[in-house]
Amino acid sequence: MAATLSLSLSLDPQTHHHHRFFFPNHHTRHFAYSLPNFHIYPSQSFKISSSTPSHSHSSTTSPPPPPPISSLYLDDPFRTGRFLTNDELDRLRFLESFVYSEDLKSGSMWVRVMRPDETDTTVALLAESFAESMMLPPGYAGLLRFLIKKYLLERRTLMPHMATLLGFYRENAPNQGEQQEQQVKFAGTVEVCFDQRGANTSMPSPLPPRNSPYICNMAVHKSLRRRGLGWHLLKASEELISQMSSSREVYLHCRMIDEAPFSMYEKANYKVVKTDSILVLLMLQRRKHLMCKKLPLSNMPSETDLSGSDE
Numbered sequence: 386m387a388a389t390l391s392l393s394l395s396l397d398p399q400t401h402h403h404h405r406f407f408f409p410n411h412h413t414r415h416f417a418y419s420l421p422n423f424h425i426y427p428s429q430s431f432k433i434s435s436s437t438p439s440h441s442h443s444s445t446t447s448p449p450p451p452p453p454i455s456s457l458y459l460d461d462p463f464r465t466g467r468f469l470t471n472d473e474l475d476r477l478r479f480l481e482s483f484v485y486s487e488d489l490k491s492g493s494m495w496v497r498v499m500r501p502d503e504t505d506t507t508v509a510l511l512a513e514s515f516a517e518s519m520m521l522p523p524g525y526a527g528l529l530r531f532l533i534k535k536y537l538l539e540r541r542t543l544m545p546h547m548a549t550l551l552g553f554y555r556e557n558a559p560n561q562g563e564q565q566e567q568q569v570k571f572a573g574t575v576e577v578c579f580d581q582r583g584a585n586t587s588m589p590s591p592l593p594p595r596n597s598p599y600i601c602n603m604a605v606h607k608s609l610r611r612r613g614l615g616w617h618l619l620k621a622s623e624e625l626i627s628q629m630s631s632s633r634e635v636y637l638h639c640r641m642i643d644e645a646p647f648s649m650y651e652k653a654n655y656k657v658v659k660t661d662s663i664l665v666l667l668m669l670q671r672r673k674h675l676m677c678k679k680l681p682l683s684n685m686p687s688e689t690d691l692s693g694s695d696e
């Protein structure tokens with residue numbers, strides 16, 4: 386995966402409410418990097434102009450372009466650290482309450498949106514997974530974690546236009562009737578983007594439509610694979626997209642060499658719409674498929690329903 390950011394990561398031969406939030410640096414955030422398999426791309430660059438707590442009503446000296454009268458930058462459950470319109474606030478609250486759960490053969494799992502204090506554990510999983518697919522030597526672990534953490538923090542500011550989901554798993558007790566509850570484990574993650582405002586500014590090829598929902602950066606802990614967790618992370622993503630977006634067409638990228646996810650996406654009815662030409666090899670990237678699935682219409686509340694309180 387190509388990496389721009391000053392450190393050339395072209396290592397890829399392939400490619401509760403009322404939290405207070407103070408953004409660590411109040412400068413313009415602008416990164417550009419990407420990692421193989423996972424699409425770590427720059428999101429919009431914008432200025433965090435104040436360290437005012439996100440739920441505060443007090444005005445700042447240089448606020449961004451005048452928000453609608455109804456705009457709020459209070460009560461931001463996920464500490465996005467920016468102005469939120471009523472519509473965005475409703476959508477954020479919806480994200481906060483979203484839970485997908487499923488009983489599996491070997492245990493049970495549930496999926497929900499990542500909370501700020503879970504960033505580091507998510508970074509660790511993604512870094513492990515990137516390193517695995519890029520065949521990186523352990524020496525790069527620190528750099529990978531640094532880049533991924535920056536990426537996740539930056540992406541979070543775009544909520545509710547995107548969300549990082551986490552999957553949790555609890556294995557069945559080894560002996561039936563055993564009283565002791567098994568431990569809940571953090572099992573996997575996936576990123577979902579609902580609309581153009583949540584899209585990364587620089588997408589990998591083949592390019593998906595910028596305003597369509599998009600799924601990326603899925604990973605399941607190695608020790609927990611082949612139990613249906615990846616499948617249900619995908620199902621949870623689709624369910625959330627159905628509720629957060631009026632667009633039915635979901636896109637994702639999958640590297641040609643990645644048989645496990647490719648087989649999963651095919652099984653879930655994603656179709657290849659375009660494949661990288663062999664020329665991407667010249668850019669030291671792996672060839673990727675762009676895959677798409679048309680989600681069935683659901684009776685779930687859509688974007689417009691969720692924004693009802695704005696009127």
Ligand SMILES: CC(=O)SCCNC(=O)CCNC(=O)[C@H](O)C(C)(C)COP(=O)(O)OP(=O)(O)OC[C@H]1O[C@@H](n2cnc3c(N)ncnc32)[C@H](O)[C@@H]1OP(=O)(O)O
Nearest residue numbers: 601602603604605610611612613614615616645646648649
């Ligand atoms: C859009 C993107 O994010 S692309 C990047 C995807 N991520 C990665 O490649 C990172 C490394 N890989 C992983 O983390 C995992 O292997 C994942 C996320 C791809 C799959 O997670 P798992 O929990 O193991 O998948 P799960 O058990 O739900 O399997 C679902 C289906 O995927 C396919 N699959 C999963 N693993 C494999 C495998 N090793 N070989 C072949 N097919 C596989 C099968 O079709 C499987 O269905 P089945 O069990 O009925 O045969």
